[in-house]
Amino acid sequence: MRASEAGPERMSLSRLLAVAGHVVALRRQRFMGSHGLTPHGLAVLAYLEQGHVPTQRELARRCGVAPSTLNHTVDHLARSGWIERCRDDSDRRLVRLALTESGHRHLRQVQEAADRRIEPLLDHLAPADEAAVRRFLLDTVAQLQEDDADPDDPRS
Template sequence: MRTSEADLERMSLSRLLAVAGHLVAMHWQRLMGGYGLTPHGLAVLASLERGSALTQRELARRCGVAPSTLNHTVDHLERSGWIERRRDVADRRLVRLALTETGRRQLRQAQDAAGREMEPMLDHLPPADERIVRDFLLATVERFQSEDDALAGPAGAGTERL
């Protein structure tokens, strides 16, 4: 059931942001599914592209999820040949995850598709307003992450970063 425009107009800003976020997330999920990825899978590939090989704990922190949440995603990405597990040369107890060349190509295809299919969905935003919306969203993400960090306490600080 669609929400009427009048209902949307009456919603609080926080609820409207949640509704918009949910709708955008559903579109991302459908689009990434066509590439054998979930939004978490895309985040893993993108995180590994930006840095050196990471442990699953480091990767989870960058993706904003608990390490156990990534188990299924990491297994799927490894079976697909998009990432690989490597023993750390300095500390053999650590296993690091790294992007493969195939994973790099898969990431590029998914990012290209996002550029073609997701970015045009925002064409209703006047270019002059983009900086305002971006600043608002960045500040909102930071505020909610800070709140999560404060609730988690020192042991959990920083574990829910995007």
């Protein structure tokens, strides 16, 4: 049996992590869609909830997509009344994005629904295992972000 045909038990850790991430992402995408959101839409709302008032270009960079791609998401969120576009007071050429009160409520509702629907799927983890998995994922994300930030790193 070739390695590419091996079951999950024989996959490299990085491949297994990618597969697990993909499965979780698909589940979350279906769930978010039932609430009128895409993964990028949820990311935009969550980022804006933190109190930042970014330009659309800054937000696209943080979400890892082209500004033109994010434009469709921002249009949908604005039409839904969850965000608003505001001209920057100091530079009228810039348009900043802000979460509306309706957006705050919708984000809270979606997050609470996700806690009820998605988080229980991980209830099979023992508390000690959950802590270890959380540490591993946080360390992995931090390492990957650090690597992405290093322009001299040939892995980037």
